[in-house]
Amino acid sequence: MMRGSKIHFVPGWDCHGLPIEIKVLSELGGKAQNLSAMEIREKARSFAKAAIEKQKSAFIRWGIMADWNNCYYTFDGRYEARQLRIFYEMYDKGLIYRSYKPVFWSPSSRTALAEAELEYNPEHVSCSVYVKFPLLKPSPKLASLIDGSSPVSFLVWTTQPWTIPANQAVCYMPESKYAVVKCSKSGDFYVLAADKVTSVASTLETTFEVISTFSGVDLENGTCAHPFISERVSPLLPASHVTMTKGTGLVHTAPAHGMEDYSVASQHNLSMDCLVNEDGVFTDAAGPELQNKAVLEEGTDAVIKMLQAAKNLLKEEKLVHSYPYDWRTKKPVVIRASKQWFVNITDIKTTAKELFKKVKFIPGSALNAMVEMMDRRPYWCISRQRVWGVPIPVFHHKTKDEFLINSQTIEHIIKLVEEHGSDIWWTLPPEQLLPKEVLSQVGGPDALEYVPGQDILDIWFDSGTSWSYVLPGTDQRADLYMEGKDQLGGWFQSSLLTSVAARNKSPFKTVVVHGFTLGEKGEKMSKSLGNVIDPDVVINGGQDQSKEPPYGADVLRWWVAESNVFTEVIISPSVLNAARDDISKLRNTLRFLLGNVAGFNPETDSIPVNNMYFIDQYMLHLLQDLANKITDAYKQYDFGKVVRLLRAFYTRELSNFYFSIIKDRLYCENADDPKRRSCQTALAEILDVMVRSFAPILPHLAEEVFQYVPYIKEPKSVFRTGWIRTSSIWKKPGLEEAIESACAMRDSFLGSIPGRNAAEYEVIIVIEPGLLFEIIEMLQAEETSSTSQLNELMMASQTTLLSQEPRAVTADVTELKGTFLINLEGGDIREESSYKVIVMPTTKEKCPRCWKYTAESSDTLCPRCTGVVRGK
Numbered sequence: 001m002m003r004g005s006k007i008h009f010v011p012g013w014d015c016h017g018l019p020i021e022i023k024v025l026s027e028l029g030g031k032a033q034n035l036s037a038m039e040i041r042e043k044a045r046s047f048a049k050a051a052i053e054k055q056k057s058a059f060i061r062w063g064i065m066a067d068w069n070n071c072y073y074t075f076d077g078r079y080e081a082r083q084l085r086i087f088y089e090m091y092d093k094g095l096i097y098r099s100y101k102p103v104f105w106s107p108s109s110r111t112a113l114a115e116a117e118l119e120y121n122p123e124h125v126s127c128s129v130y131v132k133f134p135l136l137k138p139s140p141k142l143a144s145l146i147d148g149s150s151p152v153s154f155l156v157w158t159t160q161p162w163t164i165p166a167n168q169a170v171c172y173m174p175e176s177k178y179a180v181v182k183c184s185k186s187g188d189f190y191v192l193a194a195d196k197v198t199s200v201a202s203t204l205e206t207t208f209e210v211i212s213t214f215s216g217v218d219l220e221n222g223t224c225a226h227p228f229i230s231e232r233v234s235p236l237l238p239a240s241h242v243t244m245t246k247g248t249g250l251v252h253t254a255p256a257h258g259m260e261d262y263s264v265a266s267q268h269n270l271s272m273d274c275l276v277n278e279d280g281v282f283t284d285a286a287g288p289e290l291q292n293k294a295v296l297e298e299g300t301d302a303v304i305k306m307l308q309a310a311k312n313l314l315k316e317e318k319l320v321h322s323y324p325y326d327w328r329t330k331k332p333v334v335i336r337a338s339k340q341w342f343v344n345i346t347d348i349k350t351t352a353k354e355l356f357k358k359v360k361f362i363p364g365s366a367l368n369a370m371v372e373m374m375d376r377r378p379y380w381c382i383s384r385q386r387v388w389g390v391p392i393p394v395f396h397h398k399t400k401d402e403f404l405i406n407s408q409t410i411e412h413i414i415k416l417v418e419e420h421g422s423d424i425w426w427t428l429p430p431e432q433l434l435p436k437e438v439l440s441q442v443g444g445p446d447a448l449e450y451v452p453g454q455d456i457l458d459i460w461f462d463s464g465t466s467w468s469y470v471l472p473g474t475d476q477r478a479d480l481y482m483e484g485k486d487q488l489g490g491w492f493q494s495s496l497l498t499s500v501a502a503r504n505k506s507p508f509k510t511v512v513v514h515g516f517t518l519g520e521k522g523e524k525m526s527k528s529l530g531n532v533i534d535p536d537v538v539i540n541g542g543q544d545q546s547k548e549p550p551y552g553a554d555v556l557r558w559w560v561a562e563s564n565v566f567t568e569v570i571i572s573p574s575v576l577n578a579a580r581d582d583i584s585k586l587r588n589t590l591r592f593l594l595g596n597v598a599g600f601n602p603e604t605d606s607i608p609v610n611n612m613y614f615i616d617q618y619m620l621h622l623l624q625d626l627a628n629k630i631t632d633a634y635k636q637y638d639f640g641k642v643v644r645l646l647r648a649f650y651t652r653e654l655s656n657f658y659f660s661i662i663k664d665r666l667y668c669e670n671a672d673d674p675k676r677r678s679c680q681t682a683l684a685e686i687l688d689v690m691v692r693s694f695a696p697i698l699p700h701l702a703e704e705v706f707q708y709v710p711y712i713k714e715p716k717s718v719f720r721t722g723w724i725r726t727s728s729i730w731k732k733p734g735l736e737e738a739i740e741s742a743c744a745m746r747d748s749f750l751g752s753i754p755g756r757n758a759a760e761y762e763v764i765i766v767i768e769p770g771l772l773f774e775i776i777e778m779l780q781a782e783e784t785s786s787t788s789q790l791n792e793l794m795m796a797s798q799t800t801l802l803s804q805e806p807r808a809v810t811a812d813v814t815e816l817k818g819t820f821l822i823n824l825e826g827g828d829i830r831e832e833s834s835y836k837v838i839v840m841p842t843t844k845e846k847c848p849r850c851w852k853y854t855a856e857s858s859d860t861l862c863p864r865c866t867g868v869v870r871g872k
Contacts (some may be wrong), residue, residue: 001065002692003723010470011059012072015048016389017459018109018117019328023047024388037387037426044388045075058536062553063699065719072470074462080390081418083465087393087457088410090343090501096382098394098403100272100339102255102262103381104324107280107294108331111385112340114458115377116490117327124323124332126159127300130204130314131252131307133170133224133234135191141218142191145180145211152180152189153312154224154236155200157247159319161303162295165286166254167226168261168270171239174216176249181208191219193249200248204315227312239264256337259378274337278385296332341383341392341455348500349374355496355506362637363566366488366513373489380497382458389456391425395434395442396453404442404450408435425452464494467507477505482512512637514565520572533571554698555579561639561697582647583698589650590705592659593687596666598710600680607678609729613665613789614779616682618739619658620730622649623689627724630693639697646694654686661792668850670868684711685726692724734824738775741820742793745776748816748837749794758795759852764838765790769803771822772833776801786854787864797842797853806838814839 001007024043025032035043052073060068072079090096103112132153138146146152154170172178177194185206192200194213201208219236226232234253241260242251255265256274265272275286282290282299289306293299307313324333353371361367383392393413395404412435416424425433430452431445443449467476483491492511499507517525517533525532538556542548559579563569609617626649633641662679669676687709695702695718706718749763767773779790784800791799800806816837823830847855847862849869854862861869 008472009066010072011066013052014463015073015075016462020044020048021386021388022328040387077418077421079469080422081414082469083390084393084414086465086468086502095344095501098341100337102259102335102337103340104333105336106326106333108329109326110278112381114381116460118324119327120322121325122322126319128159128319129161129316131156131227132312133227136225137223139219139222141214142222150189154250155190155192155248156250156252158252162300163254163257164303166256166275167234167252168255169235169237169253171237171242171251171253172216172219173242174238176216177213178216179213180211182211195244196249228306228310237268257335272337276336280334340381343380343382345380348497352496352500359506360510362512370488382461383455384458386456390422392453392455392457394453395450397450408438460490460494463491464498467495467499478508480510481508485513515568518568518570551576551580554700557697558583562643564640586650589654593683594708597680597684601711602684605677606681607674612678616678617732618735619682621732621735624726624730627689627726670871689724737822738778744820745837746794748818749839752814752816752839759797761796762798762840762842763794763796764800766802766805766836770833771831773803797844
């Protein structure tokens with residue numbers, strides 16, 4: 001905005017979803033069981049509204065600039081209506097369909113979940129088993145390799161024994177080598193991958209004698225028996241998902257409980273029956289020994305007992321591995337087949353990848369991460385079996401497996417939702433949810449054959465359609481989407497997929513992906529773990545302010561800006577204290593600047609650049625370079641670089657260097673002396689550039705400074721006065737050589753008198769005739785001076801500039817030698833010159849007014865001060 005752009009930024013809230021619904025129900029405890037859908041929705045809505053108000057006031061306090069009276073909310077009827085329109089457009093194109101497929105299912109939340117709603121627990125313990133599947137009908141090749149008299153079994157390993165009752169096949173890798181082996185312990189014959197013979201034998205604490213080997217292809221058309229369901233035959237089938245990394249090279253296949261298993265079943269027409277209900281419990285169809293048992297608990301134990309009883313269990317062991325958990329309840333999920341609504345993302349993914357070529361990702365690595373996540377996703381399940389969300393606008397037939405949705409029904413529902421919100425799905429009688437012309441075709445109001453569906457849309461579909469509601473104009477493309485890296489599989493992805501599906505284009509031009517905040521010990525923070533450092537406590541302080549002091553919003557913002565936000569960032573008291581110290585030093589710098597431009601009017605008192613002191617011109621030269629670098633860093637969203645550049649400038653260039661040199665000129669020269677005005681001209685420009693530079697990061701401090709600039713009579717907001725302004729005539733590369741060579745001599749001098757007052761010494765600088773002498777001569781025309789620009793820089797009592805050694809020097813002198821390489825015109829002029837700095841105590845007295853050792857006696861003013869006082 002400061003650089004002159006009109007910014008369209010609408011803050012918004014995703015208001016629906018499982019986290020809010022679970023929170024509301026958990027607060028109600030036992031009462032939750034008897035609530036109707038509408039009662040749950042009303043409580044969820046008031047919870048969301050309260051949270052929004054709290055968060056909104058926090059964002060305003062943090063200095064986030066927005067029109068806070070015009071936000072978007074995904075529970076707003078107009079937003080929901082727009083979302084339903086996109087749903088229907090995608091349905092109409094054949095991109096949304098209903099199907100019976102395995103999906104991630106959370107028994108603790110009783111709903112399907114998408115990949116983005118999972119988190120992986122690396123400490124999960126599963127019960128892994130090695131199981132025998134007895135050979136029934138060998139393939140011709142296998143028949144020729146075994147004598148037929150001894151039984152042979154296929155060895156299978158799984159970490160999910162509860163899925164074995166749903167087994168429909170055993171898969172192999174056609175290109176791999178397999179072996180028939182004899183077990184030294186039991187004398188039994190087994191088939192497994194040749195590569196796995198040694199490792200499996202060692203796990204089973206035995207040895208295998210390899211009888212023969214053959215190719216996976218040779219298993220085709222063979223079958224084996226289910227390990228404990230006597231009448232079930234499991235065919236041997238080729239599959240591309242079989243790997244040799246773990247297990248036996250033979251994979252137990254349960255189509256209702258695995259994505260890859262499902263695709264094998266689709267190719268070979270296998271049964272996909274699911275024996276697990278919404279609570280993660282075996283159904284009656286699983287048989288008397290298993291029914292009503294939770295699959296991840298006693299259900300697993302029961303399956304293992306059945307394997308033991310059938311003598312087909314070879315080994316059972318605990319396995320610690322990464323396993324998906326419900327992101328909100330922190331309980332494990334299962335994969336189970338159920339009727340759900342899906343987005344067919346195969347074609348969308350291809351287009352999306354093409355569009356990525358025109359999207360800028362910051363950091364660049366985020367692009368590959370997002371592509372990988374999309375590739376891992378075979379389909380997107382968008383239905384949820386909950387009530388706090390936008391209903392999927394379909395009607396199901398009461399007796400047949402049919403549903404109703406068309407352009408007439410959707411237009412009618414959209415109109416109702418736009419006006420009254422999506423509550424109508426639960427509050428209106430079904431006959432009012434259908435338009436009259438459709439109603440008459442489906443049994444009329446009294447004998448209606450259809451009922452409204454009970455599923456709601458995934459909240460990622462909710463938030464993913466925000467582009468269609470929020471972005472203005474016909475293009476509806478954002479210059480920037482910004483979120484955390486967990487959204488590479490969430491909001492970034494759902495926004496892209498819905499936008500590509502609806503109109504074949506990306507909703508964003510640039511994507512900025514940030515990391516997470518970690519605790520002092522590097523532990524992840526999360527609301528559900530309760531270890532979040534509350535930004536409001538950082539700003540306003542905690543209950544015990546000696547332990548949790550109030551830092552204010554700008555310290556929090558400076559810490560954010562300074563952090564490398566593209567990785568994980570640690571927040572701790574020590575980090576915040578460092579940020580507070582930085583801002584404290586910055587405030588002191590600003591106070592010095594403000595104090596010393598008092599009584600200065602840039603319009604009438606400024607000195608033209610070429611008439612200014614060289615040191616003042618040099619500061620403008622540095623200032624222009626700083627301004628360019630800061631502008632570039634902001635363009636790259638590299639706020640850390642902005643902080644580092646600013647901090648180096650105000651500590652090194654200003655406080656430690658420039659301010660220490662100019663105090664005498666500011667405090668002791670005549671108020672309107674051109675020398676002093678030269679300095680004030682530079683200070684006014686430095687103040688202006690600095691305030692604009694940090695305004696986006698420290699808005700409160702910038703506004704405060706703007707209220708106190710003495711020559712701004714009616715201060716406007718700093719944000720309404722444009723970006724940094726510099727002038728090309730400030731750029732003077734030749735000056736760098738003059739000031740930096742003089743500074744090299746100054747450093748030699750100051751280094752020789754550590755801890756002493758430089759004003760108590762005189763300095764003689766000897767430079768052989770040549771370029772360096774000519775350059776330094778610009779700073780001091782006369783041979784000896786206590787008021788020259790060179791002497792101001794040296795901070796000595798007086799400085800003498802000679803082109804040859806002085807004839808006589810007193811005994812108590814220090815001689816320092818050095819060289820300086822002059823490099824001008826981009827390297828065309830290069831000359832190395834040597835110099836000598838001679839340091840000796842001054843013979844003059846301390847002036848009682850300026851405290852420089854330039855007076856003839858301690859009770860008289862020095863010549864400079866005499867002139868100034870008389871002038872008054």
